[in-house]
Amino acid sequence: MTEREARERSGLLSVLRYDVTVDLRDLDAPRSTTKVVFDGKRAGATFAEARDAGRDLRVPVAVAVGTQAREYTRSLTYDIGGSGLCRVVDEADGSVYVYAASGPTAAPHWFTCFDQPDLKAETSVRVESPPGWVVAGTGMGEAAAAVVPTYATGFVAGPFATETVREDGLGVVLHAVRSRAPVLEGVAPGLARVVAEVVAEIGERLGCPAPRKGGELRIAFVPGLAWPAMETAGCVMVRDSLLVAPGSSGYARLVSVLAHEIAHLWFGNLVTIGWWDDLWLQEALADVVGRTALRATPAGRPYAGAEARRVHSPVTLDRHRPALTAADALASAASHHYSAGVRQVQDWMRALGEKEWWARLARVVSEGPLLDAGALAPPERRSTAGADRWEELQRAVAACEIDGPTALGVLLSLLGHERDADRLAGMTTWFAERLRRAGWTRPAGGREAERLVAEALREVVARAPDGSRLAATATYAWVSTAAAPPVRSLLGGLDGGRSAGPLAWAARNRLAALGELGRRGIVAAGDETGAEVATCLAFLPDAGEKERAWERLFAPGLSDPATLAGMAAGLWHADHPEHVTGLVARFRHETAARTDPCSEPRAVALARFAFPRSVLTADAFTSVGELLGEGRLRPASRAAVRECAAELAWGVRFRSQWMNLDAV
Missing domain, CATH: 1.20.930 (Transcription Elongation Factor S-II; Chain A)
Incomplete structure (x- = not known):
């Protein structure tokens, strides 16, 4: 599947839920039944992915507008590379274990799905297994209804030994093959302490508790896994060869791997990459965040310098015994890619300063659900001189050393050369909230300043790559400064003026502020009790509407910061002081x-x-x-x-x- 196909499918539908049942009662003939519920955004045709007898299949899907469901039942075959559906035999006692490890592009090996990382959905897996088996995985127990990408979906099943330790309100449940039970029993107390401290530390730094805080976090040591570990929602999978006793040479590596996978509860499961080419960022963040948490916690600090080197399992995958699987080779090669990613993230942290970097990271987690490198990287400056001019402009205006028109001339020059979306947003916000508000006492002067800024922003849009953040940022800023005719033309081109999208409402806000759109037109465009209409009404140059907007700010049900900020922007518009x-x-x-x-x-x-x-x-x-x-x-x-x-x-x-x- 190409990225273009993935984007087309995302534009066609959103996935609401997967209910997957895997039948292992006959281990020689496994089957899966998948019910997928999705919401069609428009009518069209796409496909779901499946794999049969080693062949990748595209299952045609006709999409209608609205909520609909499909059900797929299929026979499964076991994979031998440590991803997909795997059956393994513990050489120590001959016990059989089965697990499904999706990983990138492997989910269709065992359930039919729309396999791309940005199509996250509530997912529940149920396994019908032989009597006496332990089963853990996505959507089981307290992890039910987790919204996760397909690649983080999976389960483990078999006669596992289990140790449960409760630390600081978190139940850490550890599973291992029965032959490793003595090692598991010895490692459980110390490992649970590390896990609990790391979970709490990351949650505190990000201002977002772990998805299972107060519940359980399951970790299964799985034979033959293709990766050292995998952040499977509902049960983190770790290659069983990493399970070693405390004090042994490999224990530090085990702790490091677990810290990395715990960080994936946030960067992977809660916030997810939009496409596979950003997988490096997700892994680098998990590495940096996991190691930082280890260094900050008493139980983890002694192991903070360990590397999660990749090792191979000594058990037999079904009846095969590969010395080095293709998946292992790919993972080993990827480790060099991830190392470069870690260096990149560390460079960002140094450039921004640790405090600002963690603040940005917390915003990424809170805003989700997709991970955007642009939100974490420092602004790219064309030159130090350019950066100094922007800083000097702000300083000179703050010190009242230059007047509004002079400051505007400098700003227009900076806008003409800006290539970074974040800096552009900062400049236009500064213009609206500071220079525009105070720089001109007569409305005509302020409107002319807006016209000049709008012209500069139109040039930014023209030169910016289509679909880029720079183009989008400049477009919204242009809407907030342009004259009525071009804004009205833009609105008319958005579904004939009937669009309810954010750009259409930005255009209506601008027209309302200019007195070119009245209450009747605003209410007709949306829900009179909705946030968009309330915000747009606040932009009207009318004392009565301003009074009502001020009252709405204090309404008990209104708590969304973005809505409050939007209403305040309209209420205190620079051209409307006489109305307030x-x-x-x-x-x-x-x-x-x-x-x-x-x-x-x-x-x-x-x-x-x-x-x-x-x-x-x-x-x-x-x-x-x-x-x-x-x-x-x-x-x-x-x-x-x-x-x-x-x-x-x-x-x-x-x-x-x-x-x-x-x-x-």
Whole structure:
């Protein structure tokens, strides 16, 4: 499958759920039944993947609009390379074990699916096995309904020995072949302690607990696995040859491998690559995050320097005994690729600073569900001089050393050469929130400044690669600064003006702010109680709508930060200060009481978003100062208001100094 085919399929459907049943009651004739539920975005044709007798198959799938289901039943054959469906024999006692290890592109070997990493779905696997067997895997027990990619789906089944240790509220369940039971018993307490500490450390650093916190984390030591370990959702698989007693030479390697796989609970299962060419990033992040967690935890620190070198299993895969499988060779070659990836991630960390890098990583995890290297890499600067000009511009404006038109000229020059999407977003946000708001006292001057910025952004869109983040960022920024006719034309081209997508709503917000779209047109475009309509109404240049928008900020059910920020952007639009002057008094007298019942994070957010930042007058600053002096705000909210007041004071000072020089 090519990346283009994968993108076409993602545009055609989204997968909601897989229910997979594997019948192992007759070990010589395994079968699987897969029910897949998906949502068709539009009518079309695609295919699901399967593998039969060593042949890769494309199963035709007709897609209609809406939710639909398909069911596939097939006979299975065992793989001998340590991925797919495998049957292994423990040479020590002849016991048979079966496992399904998907890995990249191997899921279709044992269940029919849409096998690409970005089509994640709730997945449940059920195994019908011989009596007395232990079974663990995806969607079993407390891991049910996990949303995972197909390559992280799998199970283990067999007469495993099991040790369960509870550490800090986490049940660590360890499985190994029966012949290794004495080693498993000896290793379980110390290994469980390392696992629990690493899980807690990573969760704390990312601000996101492990998916199974308070439940169980299962780890199975599997004979003949193609990789040292695999982050199978519901049961991490580790090659059984890595299971060694504490104090032995290989124990540090075992701990290092487990830390890497635990990190995959976040980078792999929770946040996933969009396509296979980013697999290096996922593995590098797991390596860096896992090792960092080991260094930070008492139980893991002694083993933080170990490398997860790849080894081979001594057991027989079915009746075969390969010295080195093709999968092992590929994994060994990939380890060099991953090492380069680790160096790349470490370079990013050094360039950004550890604190900023971890903050970016936490945002990636919280925003998910796909992993984007652009969100973690530092901005690429064309030259140090260019970077210095941007920093110098911000400093000069903050110090009131140059006026709005002069600052605009420098900004236009920088926009004309910018190639990094993040820096471009920073520049346009700075223009809207600082320079545009304070730089011109007359609306005509501000509109002309917007026209010039829009022209510069149009040039950025024209030269940016199609589909790139730079093109998308510049397009949205252009919409927020362009005049009404081209914005109306853009909206008309989006499904005849009926589109409910984010770009269409950005266009409506702009038209509303310009007075070119009224309440009736806004409400007709969407759900009157929805966030998009509420945000767009806040952009209207009308005192009554501004009052209603201010009230909506405090609505109990409104907690999404992005929605709050969007409404505030409309409410405090730079061209509408005369419509919100009455809200200065309301902020002064009502904010403390309205935020007092809220949680602290929500209270802080409301204090920032309800602050009258577009009313750049000495009277507004005095009113806010009176609120701060009363002591009725909670400490965190008072700090937020104080920061906003400092920005307001700067705006008043900037305008006072340059008020006679605001013509473009």
